[in-house]
Amino acid sequence: MTDAAYQKCINPACGAEFDCGQALFKCPACGELLDIRYNWDRIEVPGRLSDFARRWAGRDNRLDFSGVWRFRELLDFCRDEHKVTIGEGQTILQQNDAVAGYVEMAPGCLYLQYEGLNPSGSFKDNGMAAAFGHAKMVGATSSACASTGNTSASVALYAHSCGVKCTVFIGSGRIAFGKLSQAMDYGAQTIQVLGDFDDCMRQVQAVCTELGLYLLNSLNPFRLEGQKTIMYRIIEALGWETPDWVVVPGGNLGNSSAFGKAFSELKELGLIERIPRLAIINAAGADTLNDLVNNKKLLWNGGKVDQAIIDDYYAELTARDFSPHTCASAIEISRPVNLKKCLRAIDVCEGVVRAVTDEEIVDAKAVIGKHGLGCEPASAATIAGLRHLRAEGLIGADQRVACVLTGHPLKDPNVTVNYHKEKQGPFANPPIEAPNDLDAIIKLIR
Numbered sequence: 001m002t003d004a005a006y007q008k009c010i011n012p013a014c015g016a017e018f019d020c021g022q023a024l025f026k027c028p029a030c031g032e033l034l035d036i037r038y039n040w041d042r043i044e045v046p047g048r049l050s051d052f053a054r055r056w057a058g059r060d061n062r063l064d065f066s067g068v069w070r071f072r073e074l075l076d077f078c079r080d081e082h083k084v085t086i087g088e089g090q091t092i093l094q095q096n097d098a099v100a101g102y103v104e105m106a107p108g109c110l111y112l113q114y115e116g117l118n119p120s121g122s123f124k125d126n127g128m129a130a131a132f133g134h135a136k137m138v139g140a141t142s143s144a145c146a147s148t149g150n151t152s153a154s155v156a157l158y159a160h161s162c163g164v165k166c167t168v169f170i171g172s173g174r175i176a177f178g179k180l181s182q183a184m185d186y187g188a189q190t191i192q193v194l195g196d197f198d199d200c201m202r203q204v205q206a207v208c209t210e211l212g213l214y215l216l217n218s219l220n221p222f223r224l225e226g227q228k229t230i231m232y233r234i235i236e237a238l239g240w241e242t243p244d245w246v247v248v249p250g251g252n253l254g255n256s257s258a259f260g261k262a263f264s265e266l267k268e269l270g271l272i273e274r275i276p277r278l279a280i281i282n283a284a285g286a287d288t289l290n291d292l293v294n295n296k297k298l299l300w301n302g303g304k305v306d307q308a309i310i311d312d313y314y315a316e317l318t319a320r321d322f323s324p325h326t327c328a329s330a331i332e333i334s335r336p337v338n339l340k341k342c343l344r345a346i347d348v349c350e351g352v353v354r355a356v357t358d359e360e361i362v363d364a365k366a367v368i369g370k371h372g373l374g375c376e377p378a379s380a381a382t383i384a385g386l387r388h389l390r391a392e393g394l395i396g397a398d399q400r401v402a403c404v405l406t407g408h409p410l411k412d413p414n415v416t417v418n419y420h421k422e423k424q425g426p427f428a429n430p431p432i433e434a435p436n437d438l439d440a441i442i443k444l445i446r
């Protein structure tokens with residue numbers, strides 16, 4: 001533990017504080033979410049963000065090599081010997097003019113942040129490096145998470161790397177095969193619950209309380225500290241400048257919450273001049289945030305969130321036995337646990353929320369695959385959402401936009417194969433059947 005960090009309830013009417021030596025996940029006083037806060041005057045934060053570039057020369061130091069821990073002064077809650085890393089965060093920001101054309105943006109303006117390049121193939125590894133650091137710090141030996149797939153893959157990989165046991169809860173039939181294969185292969189005890197992600201999330205919290213397991217969902221505020229570094233790396237790749245917009249898919253809303261926190265801290269520290277705007281994209285079949293923000297006008301309101309709006313909304317989902325459905329299984333979530341932190345991020349970043357259909361998602365995914373490094377369906381919601389925001393004129397053609405592609409294309413081969421083989425959209429590229437005959441094959445080559 002360091003003396004610079006502490007946990008604090010996000011509810012301003014409560015504001016209870018706790019040291020970082022405890023694994024809490026919710027405020028014991030009022031049940032709200034917890035934040036990690038820092039006494040910045042006790043931390044030697046570099047005077048300029050570009051000072052972090054000196055770490056590039058120290059790649060033989062495991063912490064300097066990590067794309068999370070090379071920014072360690074900005075998440076200074078545990079001592080170095082507890083920090084866990086398996087080389088996460090070696091991701092790239094690619095300027096992509098072909099995909100820019102698809103969303104009618106000017107050349108040079110659209111950037112894709114490939115978080116699929118992480119060790120387990122998704123952005124989750126940024127959060128796990130930090131959360132397992134905390135788990136080691138508090139001496140946890142057994143951990144658990146609920147997951148639509150990527151969290152379970154990442155937990156399984158990180159748990160095994162640092163000698164912690166893990167149990168993962170997944171909704172039966174609700175997980176893409178690439179992710180399920182990882183959880184099993186990395187040795188997680190995998191529990192398939194007859195229900196959806198929201199059911200798993202409820203169960204895992206009860207199990208963690210009952211059995212004293214360390215919880216690794218994004219309720220865990222230490223995880224979000226690691227996910228802040230995705231924004232630091234985007235700024236780093238832009239020559240230490242901020243983009244105008246960051247576009248991110250919204251599921252359990254951990255990323256959007258973390259990004260908002262990253263930017264408000266950087267601004268507070270005087271390390272950036274301007275906070276980028278945030279666009280959070282839901283799938284239409286799992287659009288709680290979109291509905292609550294755009295239709296029910298739910299706001300952060302200085303921390304005094306109107307709980308009745310949320311309660312009524314969830315009661316209505318329960319009354320009609322609603323279960324979310326989208327081909328972007330990663331974001332098939334209707335009761336996002338970080339909702340209030342996300343509202344805060346929307347407030348800080350002048351954020352907007354949109355929802356996109358599965359058809360729009362799979363088309364955008366094919367375009368990213370053809371012209372870029374590819375991604376899984378949930379990640380492609382960013383480009384589909386950006387198309388909406390461009391058509392509305394909210395984002396200008398020459399603004400600088402970074403879309404976070406959260407997961408690797410191999411995570412969900414079924415959606416990809418079905419799109420192309422069944423010619424589900426204009427970008428389908430189905431295989432061509434050929435007889436086993438050279439002349440016939442040659443005739444088929446375009």
Ligand code: F0G
Binds near residue numbers: 148150255406
């Ligand atoms: N993209 C991918 C590929 C994801 O796996 C997730 C979340 C999201 C986006 C949404 O991110 O929750 O921060 O809003 N996957 C979680 C899981 C829920 O269990 O793997 P968020």
